[in-house]
Amino acid sequence: xxxxxxxxxxxxxxxxxxxxxxxxxxxxxxxxxxxxxxxxxxxxxxxxxxxxxxxxxxxxxxxxxxxxxxxxxxxxxxxxxxxxxxxxxxxxxxxxxxxxxxxxxxxxxxxxxxxxxxxxxxxxxxxxxxxxxxxxxxxxxxxxxxxxxxxxxxxxxxxxxxxxxxxxxxxxxxxxxxxxxxxxxxxxxxxxxx
Amino acid sequence: xxxxxxxxxxxxxxxxxxxxxxxxxxxxxxxxxxxxxxxxxxxxxxxxxxxxxxxxxxxxxxxxxxxxxxxxxxxxxxxxxxxxxxxxxxxxxxxxxxxxxxxxxxxxxxxxxxxxxxxxxxxxxxxxxxxxxxxxxxxxxxxxxxxxxxxxxxxxxxxxxxxxxxxxxxxxxxxxxxxxxxxxxxxxxxxxxxxxxxxxxxxxx
Numbered sequence: 303x304x305x306x307x308x309x310x311x312x313x314x315x316x317x318x319x320x321x322x323x324x325x326x327x328x329x330x331x332x333x334x335x336x337x338x339x340x341x342x343x344x345x346x347x348x349x350x351x352x353x354x355x356x357x358x359x360x361x362x363x364x365x366x367x368x369x370x371x372x373x374x375x376x377x378x379x380x381x382x383x384x385x386x387x388x389x390x391x392x393x394x395x396x397x398x399x400x401x402x403x404x405x406x407x408x409x410x411x412x413x414x415x416x417x418x419x420x421x422x423x424x425x426x427x428x429x430x431x432x433x434x435x436x437x438x439x440x441x442x443x444x445x446x447x448x449x450x451x452x453x454x455x456x457x458x459x460x461x462x463x464x465x466x467x468x469x470x471x472x473x474x475x476x477x478x479x480x481x482x483x484x485x486x487x488x489x490x491x492x493x494x495x496x
Numbered sequence: 497x498x499x500x501x502x503x504x505x506x507x508x509x510x511x512x513x514x515x516x517x518x519x520x521x522x523x524x525x526x527x528x529x530x531x532x533x534x535x536x537x538x539x540x541x542x543x544x545x546x547x548x549x550x551x552x553x554x555x556x557x558x559x560x561x562x563x564x565x566x567x568x569x570x571x572x573x574x575x576x577x578x579x580x581x582x583x584x585x586x587x588x589x590x591x592x593x594x595x596x597x598x599x600x601x602x603x604x605x606x607x608x609x610x611x612x613x614x615x616x617x618x619x620x621x622x623x624x625x626x627x628x629x630x631x632x633x634x635x636x637x638x639x640x641x642x643x644x645x646x647x648x649x650x651x652x653x654x655x656x657x658x659x660x661x662x663x664x665x666x667x668x669x670x671x672x673x674x675x676x677x678x679x680x681x682x683x684x685x686x687x688x689x690x691x692x693x694x695x696x697x698x699x700x701x
Contacts, residue, residue: 340571340642346505347512370506370574395516399505472571 307334307357311409314355314381317432318425328423331415337402343384344400350389352410356382359406360467362475364399372399374479376444379467383433384408390416403471448481456480457490500577500585502663504641507670511634514673515627518544521680522623529619530611533686538607540683541614543676545607545622550653550672551629554665557650558636561662565643572641575663584658588671590678602654630673637666 308329312318320328334357337343343361344350360379363386364372375398378384389396390413411419419426447456460480461469468476477487521529521540532539538546577585587597609618645662652658652668660668 342505342508342638345512346509347516366503366506366509370501370503372505395512399509 307409310357310381311355314383315429317429318423320423320425324423328419331419332409332411335408335410337406337408339402339405341402341406342399343402343406343408344386344389344396344398346397346399347395349393350386350396352385352412353387353390353416354378354384354408354410356380356384357407357409359402359404359408360471361406361408362399362401362403362471364401364478365397366399372475372478374475376479377403377468377471377475379465387437403475404467453480453482453486454490454494456482457487458494461494500582500667502575502577502667504572504637504663504666507637507663507666508634510670510674511630511637514670514677515630515634517677518623518626518630526614526616526619528684528687530614531683531687532611533683537683538679539609539611540680541619541622542607542609542611543680543683544626545609546601546605547673547676548622548625548629549605549607551633551669553651553653554669555629555632557665558632558662561648561650562636562639562643565645565648568642568644572643572645575645575661577664577667578661581658581660581664581668584652585664585668585671588668588675590671590675593678593681595675595678605653633666633669636662640666 311329311332315328318328332355335352335354337359343354346365356378358380360377361384362372362377363375363384365375367373378400384400386396386398386400388394389398393413420430447459451459457480460476473487473491474484477484480487482490521544524540529541530539532542587599590596640662643662649659649661650665652660652665
């Protein structure tokens with residue numbers, strides 16, 4: 303792990319106040335994993351072994367519907383967390399897939415090492431509290447958008463907030479995330495400015 | 497007739513569920529693994545051994561055919577099973593907790609185990625083989641996601657009378673596995689009251 307990679311991890315855990323020694327121990331718990339485009343990072347039916355922080359690439363989180371089609375729940379990208387968190391915490395088989403939509407590099411930490419973070423670094427509870435708040439608020443906002451906004455509004459709202467690296471992934475993934483058909487997404491892309 | 501659309505992700509999810517289930521079966525007592533509901537039925541370990549035998553022909557075919565398949569530069573689309581193949585697949589697929597089409601197993605796929613004298617070591621070997629073989633199946637499904645699977649067909653386990661494209665062969669194997677998981681559930685359900693040890697009987701004709 304080089305200095306630049308350290309920096310990415312440090313940015314993610316911005317509110318951890320660590321001594322030099324603690325910092326070394328903290329970084330020693332993480333390993334970098336690389337994935338090719340279309341690799342499955344986590345398979346539904348298997349138990350999530352890692353909590354990830356994305357260094358490079360875009361990943362899609364999805365479940366399969368009854369027809370076997372991918373229903374996109376969300377994306378992870380540079381600087382964001384990734385992984386199937388419920389499966390990771392409960393150590394039960396996941397219902398969700400994570401797929402690398404672009405070649406990806408992710409920091410990973412195992413469940414046992416993740417647990418030691420809370421034991422070894424009291425500041426980690428503060429990070430945990432803020433992290434879970436962000437996740438919860440994000441999910442609530444998305445639920446409200448899906449239930450109350452029109453397709454046009456959902457498209458506009460998403461495109462305004464989404465990072466550039468997400469705008470270049472295949473349209474069918476973005477369309478599914480916004481709960482619309484790819485044809486609708488394509489029409490909106492041509493007609494709506496955001 | 498409704499289309500049968502096959503996706504590797506759906507197949508991987510179902511295979512993982514089966515692998516988890518078999519891993520939990522491995523924890524069962526030897527008595528439970530080697531007993532069957534009646535003298536005509538297989539024990540759980542015989543079912544697992546049968547699944548190992550059934551994968552054999554596919555193991556060889558996948559190893560032979562994968563190197564011949566060109567890589568795909570884009571994401572593979574879902575695959576629609578052909579009519580005849582779909583019919584064969586659907587005959588295997590259990591309907592909920594029922595095995596709809598009961599069929600006789602070909603001799604060469606029968607497990608020849610002496611349930612009464614089966615040692616723990618042998619049982620462990622059968623489970624280990626199951627995980628190795630079906631780990632191979634999982635690798636094959638994963639590999640197929642980035643291969644052009646539209647050109648090559650392989651013979652099914654029963655021979656050239658049924659030829660499968662790769663996704664069809666995966667689906668057939670998965671339905672076959674799911675069918676036998678239902679059978680195992682039936683054995684477990686009956687195990688509370690009527691398990692009897694089985695021995696192999698030989699008849700001279």
